[in-house]
Amino acid sequence: MMLYRIALIAHFLAVFTWLGHMFFWPLFAGPVLKKIQPGETAQRLRTLSMSMGGLGWPALVVLVLSGGYMLSARGVGFGDLFSAVFWHQPWTHALAVKLPLVGAMIVYQAVIGHRPAPRAIYLDMLAALLVLGASVMLARGF
Amino acid sequence: MYLHLFGVWLHIVVGIVLSGYALFWLVMAYALQSAGGELQTAPTLSMIGRAGWPPFIAPPAVRIPLLGLGWLLLAFMIVSGVMLLHGRFDWVITAKVVLVVLFALAHGWFTLRPSPRAALVGALLVAGVVCVSAFLR
Numbered sequence: 001m002m003l004y005r006i007a008l009i010a011h012f013l014a015v016f017t018w019l020g021h022m023f024f025w026p027l028f029a030g031p032v033l034k035k036i037q038p039g040e041t042a043q044r045l046r047t048l049s050m051s052m053g054g055l056g057w058p059a060l061v062v063l064v065l066s067g068g069y070m071l072s073a074r075g076v077g078f079g080d081l082f083s084a085v086f087w088h089q090p091w092t093h094a095l096a097v098k099l100p101l102v103g104a105m106i107v108y109q110a111v112i113g114h115r116p117a118p119r120a121i122y123l124d125m126l127a128a129l130l131v132l133g134a135s136v137m138l139a140r141g142f
Numbered sequence: 143m144y145l146h147l148f149g150v151w152l153h154i155v156v157g158i159v160l161s162g163y164a165l166f167w168l169v170m171a172y173a174l175q176s177a178g179g180e181l182q183t184a185p186t187l188s189m190i191g192r193a194g195w196p197p198f199i200a201p202p203a204v205r206i207p208l209l210g211l212g213w214l215l216l217a218f219m220i221v222s223g224v225m226l227l228h229g230r231f232d233w234v235i236t237a238k239v240v241l242v243v244l245f246a247l248a249h250g251w252f253t254l255r256p257s258p259r260a261a262l263v264g265a266l267l268v269a270g271v272v273c274v275s276a277f278l279r
Binding site: 012021023025033035044051136137 | 154
């Protein structure tokens with residue numbers, strides 16, 4: 001039970017740090033810093049704001065490990081994910097939404113990552129919002 | 143039931159944005175401090191805090207200063223958090239309330255005197271709220 005709680009805290013911290021960075025920088029911080037005058041100061045501040053990059057992979061590792069542990073603590077083994085019977089249980093519907101989206105986010109991280117991709121980042125954000133929705137449903141037993 | 147779930151989801155999403163906000167000030171404060179040069183930490187943080195959002199769509203008169211955005215996010219978190227309680231109150235909620243009050247104080251400190259230390263305290267308190275939330279039933 002204690003280990004489960006530690007995994008949950010690690011999961012929460014990784015989600016809030018990674019997604020907090022993912023949402024706040026492009027939607028709020030970036031546009032604000034871009035408009036600061038003079039332009040050289042704006043550019044310097046934007047460079048400084050990116051000094052803490054590389055959050056994605058460490059967060060993903062924590063999320064996959066803690067998420068995997070929490071699933072196993074709920075009695076879900078890796079093999080169950082390939083069983084049709086498992087996916088017929090009502091509570092697994094949210095998991096069926098969550099896992100492919102997490103997979104898509106991992107692909108995004110691997111393929112696009114830190115490259116400038118103004119449109120793709122919004123798709124990644126949409127996937128994150130849907131993952132959060134599915135997670136709420138899972139936590140509440142749906 | 144679905145309205146409650148939507149409320150929980152929205153509370154979490156705004157909480158994530160608030161976490162990003164606290165992280166942003168932490169990164170900026172320490173990056174400015176370690177960079178040195180012509181950009182002094184406190185005046186530059188104040189200047190960023192006064193910059194309006196959204197800078198492109200909204201006319202200047204209705205833009206929210208970046209520091210004001212933090213207060214708005216915090217207010218939303220408090221109101222939505224109270225609405226989601228449904229009268230329930232236990233040690234987890236008590237701990238969250240204490241940490242949120244401390245965060246409000248830390249954010250007031252940062253708003254008046256922006257510094258790396260105030261940003262660090264704010265970010266740690268947000269992390270504390272996130273950790274305590276893992277104990278919610």
